[in-house]
Amino acid sequence: MLNDNELDRFINDLWEMHGYDFTDYSKASLQRRMSRLFLIDKINDFPEFSSRLLNNPGYLQHVVEEITVNVTEMFRDPLFYKALRETVIPIIATHPFIRIWHAGCSTGEEVYSMAIILKEMNLLHKTLLYATDLNPNVLDVLKKGIFPLGHIKLFAENYIASGGEKDFSCYYTAKYDLAKFDQQLRERVVVSTHNLVSDSSFNEFQLILCRNVLIYFESKLQDRVFRLFEQSLDSSGFLALGAKETLRYSNSSGLFKVFNLKERIWRKSR
Amino acid sequence: MKGQYDMLVIGGSAGSLEVILHMLPRLKPDFNVPMIIVMHRNRTNETRLINLLATRTKLRVKEAEEKETIVSGTIYIAPPDYHLLIEKNHSFSLDDSERIHHSRPSIDVTFESASLAYGTAVVCILLSGANADGAESLRLIKQRGGLTVAQNPQSAEQGYMPQQAINLFPVDLILDKEDIADILNEL
Numbered sequence: 001m002l003n004d005n006e007l008d009r010f011i012n013d014l015w016e017m018h019g020y021d022f023t024d025y026s027k028a029s030l031q032r033r034m035s036r037l038f039l040i041d042k043i044n045d046f047p048e049f050s051s052r053l054l055n056n057p058g059y060l061q062h063v064v065e066e067i068t069v070n071v072t073e074m075f076r077d078p079l080f081y082k083a084l085r086e087t088v089i090p091i092i093a094t095h096p097f098i099r100i101w102h103a104g105c106s107t108g109e110e111v112y113s114m115a116i117i118l119k120e121m122n123l124l125h126k127t128l129l130y131a132t133d134l135n136p137n138v139l140d141v142l143k144k145g146i147f148p149l150g151h152i153k154l155f156a157e158n159y160i161a162s163g164g165e166k167d168f169s170c171y172y173t174a175k176y177d178l179a180k181f182d183q184q185l186r187e188r189v190v191v192s193t194h195n196l197v198s199d200s201s202f203n204e205f206q207l208i209l210c211r212n213v214l215i216y217f218e219s220k221l222q223d224r225v226f227r228l229f230e231q232s233l234d235s236s237g238f239l240a241l242g243a244k245e246t247l248r249y250s251n252s253s254g255l256f257k258v259f260n261l262k263e264r265i266w267r268k269s270r
Numbered sequence: 271m272k273g274q275y276d277m278l279v280i281g282g283s284a285g286s287l288e289v290i291l292h293m294l295p296r297l298k299p300d301f302n303v304p305m306i307i308v309m310h311r312n313r314t315n316e317t318r319l320i321n322l323l324a325t326r327t328k329l330r331v332k333e334a335e336e337k338e339t340i341v342s343g344t345i346y347i348a349p350p351d352y353h354l355l356i357e358k359n360h361s362f363s364l365d366d367s368e369r370i371h372h373s374r375p376s377i378d379v380t381f382e383s384a385s386l387a388y389g390t391a392v393v394c395i396l397l398s399g400a401n402a403d404g405a406e407s408l409r410l411i412k413q414r415g416g417l418t419v420a421q422n423p424q425s426a427e428q429g430y431m432p433q434q435a436i437n438l439f440p441v442d443l444i445l446d447k448e449d450i451a452d453i454l455n456e457l
Contacts, residue, residue, distance in 0.1 A: 004358075026363040028355035028383050033367070035382075069367040215336050215352075215364045244349055244364055249337060 002034050006046040010034070013050070018060050020134075021197045022067070024221035033067040040066070065135045069216065073151065074109040075158030076211075077243050082163045083263040085117050088238050092206040098127040099205045101232065103196060104213035105131040108142030108189075109155070114209070115185040116164070116171055124188055130203065132194035139191050145181035152179050196225050201232040208233060212242035219250070226252035233268045240265050275417065275457045276391040277340075277356075278303045279384045281377030283310040283399025285427025287319075289447040290397070294326040294345075296451030301329065302342040303393075303457055308354060308380045309347070310373050310401065316350050323347070336364045348375040355379065356387040370403065377404035381411055390415035393457065395450065397421045399431030409439045419443045419453070 002010065007030065014020045022030065043049045052059055075081050092098055098118075102111050111131045118124040133139055147155075156168035172179040194202070196213070208229050214222050226247065229239055239256060241264045247253045256266035282289065286309060311319065316333065323345065324331040334346040340360045348354040353365040353375050370376035377396070381404060384392045394411045396404045398421055412418045420441045423429030435441055445453060 026355075026357065028357045028363045028386070029365050031386065032355065032365065032379065032383070069365065071367055212366045215366070219337060242366070244336060244352055246335070 001038075002031060002046055007031060007034065010046070010049075013053070014064075017054075020060075020064055020195075024197070024218045026216050026218055029069075029216050030067060033069070037063065037066045061135075061137065065137055068135060069212075070106040070135065070138050072106045072109045072212075073158065074113045074147075074155035075162045075164075076110070077263075078158045078161035078163075080162075080240070080243070080263045080265075081113060081117065081158075082161075083260050083265060084114075084240070085121070085163050087260065088207065088240075088265060089117065089121060089123065092238070093121065093123055095206055096126070098123065098207075099130065099203060100127060101130045101132070101203070101205045101208045103132055103194070103208060103210040103229075105133050105138075105142065106135075107138045107147075108145070109147065110209060110211065111142060111189055112145065112171075112181050112185055113159075113162075115189065116159070117162075118188075119185065120164070120166065124185075127188055129189045130205070131189055131191050134193060134195040134197075136193055139193065142189075143186070143191055145183065145186055146178050147181070149174055149177045149179045196228065197221065201228055203232065204234050205232055205237055206234055207238045207240065209240045210242075211240065212245070214245050215242065223251050226250055226255060230255040230268060235268065235270065237268050238265060239268070274391065275303055275393050277384055277388045278305045278393045278395070278454065278457070279308065279380055280305065280395045280397065281308045281381060281399075281404040282397035283373075283377075283401050283403065283428070283431055285398030285400075286421075288427070289421060289450070290323065291326055292447050293451045293454070294323065294329075296455075297327065297329070298455045299328055301455065303454075304340050304342050305329075305345045306334065306354065306356075306380060306384070307345060307347050308375050308377045310375075310377075310399065310403070311350060316347075320347055334362045334364075336362055338362050348380060350375070353379040355383040358387055360387060371401050373401065373403050378407040381407035385411045385414050385416060388416065392416040393419065393454075395419040395421070396432050396435050398426040398428045400428045401431055402434045404431060405434035405438055408435045408441070412439055412442065417442055419445060419450070421450075422446045 011022050159168045172181045257269045259265045259267040330344045333349050355363040418441045420432035420435050423433040425446045
């Protein structure tokens, strides 16, 4: 377990020596991720950790990947996806060309979920899905589209609960203990690293999904990201957050109006 | 020990709901230590649980929200499918990382975080359950000078969970469900 000074020093080192800014990440969560990292990597104390970080060039990427949370699933919160399918996508479908941004997409289960919905609504061909994360390694998983077969039962149940009517198994091929998703689903996906802390707006979207990313940020950083999203949405674009995330307490709440409070969907107000 | 404690965290799994329902109406009306309840349960019945608990107490019962500042006279319920953490400024953070002991929320996560945020000023109670969640972190609470309580495994519906803690270290108090409210009223 790191003490407060060590945690501060670590955050400072990450920034000064490696260019990753975790200053405005929630401290309780970072503390926990660091304890977990020490356990997994069998590190006894902070000096040992610092020297490994300094002397092993490949270790930084591993650290960043482990202290950020990369847990995700397909069609997580099925009623959210049902709301997307029934109320949001029909509105954005009127655009001749659709752009959707999955910000902090991790290994991409949500991106594949969206691609499935768009394919079923016959919209995938005129959509581009931008999938971004700060960890390049999780994006490699997304590109391959291979997920543990053990997760598929949950994904399939979620898919049905979200209003999916096909046989879920038509979207992947199972081999040994892995499921590889149909690469057609990936044809319209643009994959890139992007850091919400430091990078700027790069396009204009009809829909931005950023689910269970902002819970790891302190209010100040949440505010920055809300402004970034506002700049990246077209005039009445949609913003979808995680099941327990809200704009209500943010200084930026005026930039958006509620579209579906229960499923945490907002719409740009200007 | 009056006024010594600023936070009460209760962790429970199978068989713990009836203990909480028995304890709540017996708390004195001006009970003012903020309370967090971390219960293992499935995703669906969250408002039902909050409404059920609210029928047993005059204290405010609500789901803990991210960034919310903790105030006294309130019972906070850890939301389903997230771990609940406490920041140094006594506000909540949520975390959707890996399950611990097959559980999210995990009792270990909240106990450990409460220990970091409150040190000696925290009381943690581990109730009935058939899972090892909470035992390891309850030991941490004790090491850092907080007060540790386990439900008596003999009389608990599922004694496994409190027994795991008792096997690990000398828990300060081992209580039957009938005695929990009396002790809390003395805090």
